[in-house]
Amino acid sequence: MPPKPATLAAFEEAKGFMPVGEGLALYEAAVTATRLGLPLLEVGTYCGRSTLLLADAAREAGLLAVTVDHHRGSEEQQPGWDYHDPTVVDHEVGRMDTLPTFRRTLFKAGLEDHVIAVVGRSPQVAATWGGEVGLVFIDGGHTEEHAQGDYEGWAPHLAHGGLLVIHDVFPDPADGGQAPYRIYRRALASGCFTEVSKTDSLRVLRRVSPGI
Template sequence: MDTALRELAEAATGFMPPDEGAALHRAAAQVPAGGLICEVGTYCGKSTLYLAAGARAAGATVVTVDHHRGSEENQPGWEYHDSSLVDPRTGRMDTLPHLRRTLENAQVEDVVTAVVGRSEQVGRWWSTPVALLFLDGGHTEAQAQADYEAWVGHVMPGGALLIHDVFPDPADGGQAPYHVLLRALAEGFEEQSRTGSLRTLRRVL
């Protein structure tokens, strides 16, 4: 991975450990030239930079989808709330300006397009086949399942599905992404690798 991009990714606001980010980059770099990478759950763009570096190496494109109002666990009173991401005018979370700065500083806007909206709404009208789908949106059971249902049908045959924050043991974290993993395994995907909480799967059916 490009050293400058790696350093910017590691310094960006977010929750992607370096080893998982490196695995994300490797998967993106394997996408066929001209392919589309779709990220569901952008936050401030940390994981987006790993995907962008891989996409640039592969000759692919990244689309990242987020409503930028923060997931449930990012809201005031929750463990992962960051008050610096609250818009003082509205009192609401707003990570979009931070994403813009992340992409501009890294100079990856030639390979990354940000789509602002709820993933399940965008997924309804989406029509372009996806070579790699990275799911890292809301972690409630309802939202994680909604993200999966909205986007999994767009993954092309042989395409990759990456799921973040998979914790089989409830003592380690929430179970919603793990349940999405189990569903994907039952619906035509095979697991390819594990790095920390990141699982990489391939569509075989």
């Protein structure tokens, strides 16, 4: 079952870097994960492009999507980098601020009531999170420190049978940064996860045993 047409149209319009094919794979994973009856968790909101898909799946299941981001932009989105977007700079403070754009994205799609947006740094939020989630989607900062921190912070909260989804996994260093690839390999090497699917740079793993 695909996302609602209005959601897919909003996804294609929203700012962000996820291709449609990967988005549909994420949505399929989210729908599968809702069978556990637990929230869907995203690390790395940016402007809400992928959040729309999680929210659509959560809405259909009567659940919520939770998305975590400090909204100051990751490393590659800062001025002088290839992925910098000057339209999401708060010129009053001179820093990136994607939160207003994210809120508009949700509003226009009619999905505000199905998302809890947590503004904060992923490891700090993970350390205070008290329950299990049915899906963890890691798409935050791509440095080694941030990617490993996201994995270490959130994988322990993933329920048995839940799905770990990792974006921007590039086995060939010529295609992109290696930190997401390394946490993908780390998850498989732990013995706690089995691979479900690969769609371009998106990997979906299922948690099959406790421990990380």
